[in-house]
Amino acid sequence: MQYGISNLSIIPVRNEAADQSEMVNQIIFGEHFKILDYRKKWSRIRLAHDNYEGWICNKQWIEISEEEYKQLDKDIPTITTDILDIITKNQHQPIVIGSILPNYKSGHALIKNEMYQFDGLTTPGFTQKKKIIENALMYLNAPYLWGGRSPLGIDCSGFTQMVYRLQGINLPRDAYQQANIGTTLSFVDESEPGDLAFFDNKDGEIVHVGIILEENHIIHASGKVRIDRIDQQGIFNSEIGSHTHKLRLIKSIT
Numbered sequence: 392m393q394y395g396i397s398n399l400s401i402i403p404v405r406n407e408a409a410d411q412s413e414m415v416n417q418i419i420f421g422e423h424f425k426i427l428d429y430r431k432k433w434s435r436i437r438l439a440h441d442n443y444e445g446w447i448c449n450k451q452w453i454e455i456s457e458e459e460y461k462q463l464d465k466d467i468p469t470i471t472t473d474i475l476d477i478i479t480k481n482q483h484q485p486i487v488i489g490s491i492l493p494n495y496k497s498g499h500a501l502i503k504n505e506m507y508q509f510d511g512l513t514t515p516g517f518t519q520k521k522k523i524i525e526n527a528l529m530y531l532n533a534p535y536l537w538g539g540r541s542p543l544g545i546d547c548s549g550f551t552q553m554v555y556r557l558q559g560i561n562l563p564r565d566a567y568q569q570a571n572i573g574t575t576l577s578f579v580d581e582s583e584p585g586d587l588a589f590f591d592n593k594d595g596e597i598v599h600v601g602i603i604l605e606e607n608h609i610i611h612a613s614g615k616v617r618i619d620r621i622d623q624q625g626i627f628n629s630e631i632g633s634h635t636h637k638l639r640l641i642k643s644i645t
Contacts, residue, residue: 396422396453397451405447408433422439423463473511476511524610548600587642587644
């Protein structure tokens with residue numbers, strides 16, 4: 392078994408081993424993974440924090456040892472909290488909010504015996520629900536991007552996953568998977584800011600997720616990360632004067 396880590400800001404994860412294939416996910420700086428299938432140009436990987444699988448280009452990651460992988464699994468990750476920041480190893484490199492700083496100590500991260508300097512803001516995760524809302528608002532107006540997990544482009548479940556990860560809480564990658572955890576609430580009025588609301592399509596499949604705000608509002612990624620009203624029927628978009636997503640259930644995760 393081989394193991395790897397991202398030393399780039401964002402690595403696209405594709406459905407098939409080809410540049411033209413659909414992007415289904417992204418790996419953020421400092422995230423580590425297992426190599427399930429190594430080929431000349433592409434590798435199929437499984438991310439450590441959520442077990443999501445896909446194909447990445449072999450030019451865009453570096454190999455680490457099994458010992459390093461296991462140590463990273465044990466460590467409580469240090470996570471960056473500015474929308475965009477700079478990390479330095481000989482040259483400046485931009486990184487996005489939610490990046491992981493492996494072996495972080497005294498302003499330095501260590502990846503495969505190479506030192507990176509970082510002077511920005513970090514967190515080891517929190518538990519207060521109010522902090523979830525603060526994190527969510529950091530992504531406001533980020534454009535929607537299928538498979539995205541950054542403020543430069545993000546999808547609905549990538550948004551909720553990243554917001555909760557800033558709290559030190561690992562959620563599964565996809566909305567239907569996230570709907571399988573936590574405690575189910577019966578009504579919108581029972582929810583608290585920071586709870587997750589899930590929405591289904593005409594076939595009953597959960598296809599959308601957002602984060603409950605105060606006073607019956609919700610923040611979610613639809614076209615962009617935006618704030619709309621929510622009621623027992625679903626999400627109401629005041630700009631078009633109609634409901635856009637049908638409510639299926641609400642979950643309290645923390």
